[in-house]
Amino acid sequence: MTKTQLSDPELLRYSRQILLPEWDMDAQLKLANSRVLMIGAGGLGNPAAQILVRAGLGFLRLVDFDSIEESNLQRQFLFQSSDVGLPKVEVAVRELQKINPWTTLEAVDLKVNLANLPALLADIDLVLDGSDNFATRDLINQACVQAKVPLLSAAAIGLEGQIAFFQPAQGCYRCLFGNGLDDDTRQCAESGVLASTTAVIASLQAHHALLFLGLNQTPLANRLLLWNGITMQQRVLKFAKDSNCAICSHLGDKVSLK
Numbered sequence: 001m002t003k004t005q006l007s008d009p010e011l012l013r014y015s016r017q018i019l020l021p022e023w024d025m026d027a028q029l030k031l032a033n034s035r036v037l038m039i040g041a042g043g044l045g046n047p048a049a050q051i052l053v054r055a056g057l058g059f060l061r062l063v064d065f066d067s068i069e070e071s072n073l074q075r076q077f078l079f080q081s082s083d084v085g086l087p088k089v090e091v092a093v094r095e096l097q098k099i100n101p102w103t104t105l106e107a108v109d110l111k112v113n114l115a116n117l118p119a120l121l122a123d124i125d126l127v128l129d130g131s132d133n134f135a136t137r138d139l140i141n142q143a144c145v146q147a148k149v150p151l152l153s154a155a156a157i158g159l160e161g162q163i164a165f166f167q168p169a170q171g172c173y174r175c176l177f178g179n180g181l182d183d184d185t186r187q188c189a190e191s192g193v194l195a196s197t198t199a200v201i202a203s204l205q206a207h208h209a210l211l212f213l214g215l216n217q218t219p220l221a222n223r224l225l226l227w228n229g230i231t232m233q234q235r236v237l238k239f240a241k242d243s244n245c246a247i248c249s250h251l252g253d254k255v256s257l258k
Contacts, residue, residue: 003032003058010102014056027214028056032102034213035059037124037149039112039140041088042066043198044130044154044205046076051206053096057213059104060096063120064088065111075195112136117143126209129153130202134177141166141173145248150212152220154205159194159229161201165208165220171241172248176224197229 006014006028017023034057038045041064049062068076068083068091078095079088089107096105110116112131117140121127127149129140137153144151145168153173154163166172204225211217226235243249 003029005029006032010056013100017055023214030216031056031210031214032058034125035061035123036126036128036209036213037061037063037120038128038130039063039120039136040130040132041076041078041092042072042130042132043075043193044156044202045128046078046092047199047202048128048130048154048206048209049092049096050078050099051203052209053100053103053105055206055210056100057103059106061106061108061120061124062089062092062096063108063110063112064092065109075193075198077199112139112143114139114143118147121147121149124149126212127151128205128209130205137173142247144168145172145251148251152205152209152212154201156198156201157191157193159197161197161204161227161229163201163205163208163220163225163227164223165212165218167218167221168248169251171222171239172245174247175242175245176239178242194229200227200229 014028018025018028036057038049038060041062049060053060066088068079068086068088070084073079078092083091087109089109093105093107121143127144129137129151131137141151148168151166155161164176208220222239224237224239
């Protein structure tokens with residue numbers, strides 16, 4: 001059911017956003033009627049989910065198959081020492097529900113694959129990918145292209161991070177990274193990550209999600225944002241749809257990768 005108005009407590013909760021000239025009541029209601037699939041409840045999913053829920057997202061389906069470890073507590077802010085050993089999605093949803101009772105939350109404890117992704121994508125407006133390896137990101141990309149659902153992909157490792165937004169008819173993750181997806185197998189467990197790196201990238205990912213869901217703005221469409229935590233510099237690179245892409249070349253206009 002579409003939400004057409006906010007309660008007085010909700011108006012008070014979101015008043016600082018609604019006061020913004022760039023973000024009015026219409027944007028807040030759009031967010032309240034938006035449905036997001038977030039894959040990964042780790043270093044990126046933790047802060048990104050918290051920002052979206054606090055901002056007033058209507059529905060969040062959170063997917064992860066992992067359990068909480070002691071090493072997660074350095075950067076995964078929804079978890080406490082007493083949660084070690086418990087499923088990430090169950091604890092995350094429990095804590096997120098405490099933050100905002102008006103957000104509908106769904107915990108899905110499984111590992112995504114091409115068989116189960118179509119059901120997870122049902123009735124979803126936007127996918128946030130916070131997974132930690134290229135193989136999983138590629139699977140998510142394939143499923144999003146097939147379902148024609150926009151994908152907001154983020155990655156963070158060490159003191160670096162990146163974000164890109166994909167609308168299937170305009171290009172996809174494979175257009176950007178080609179067939180060399182399996183060449184980089186780095187993960188936080190092997191390479192390390194600074195706590196602030198995931199927080200920065202997740203915040204940028206959540207910010208772009210809000211722009212898209214509330215304002216229909218896509219500043220990172222066909223762009224890759226690169227953030228360097230040592231130099232504190234940020235670059236945005238343009239890319240275009242690959243006319244020979246094995247995943248999305250059958251959709252939309254075909255142009256060469258640049």
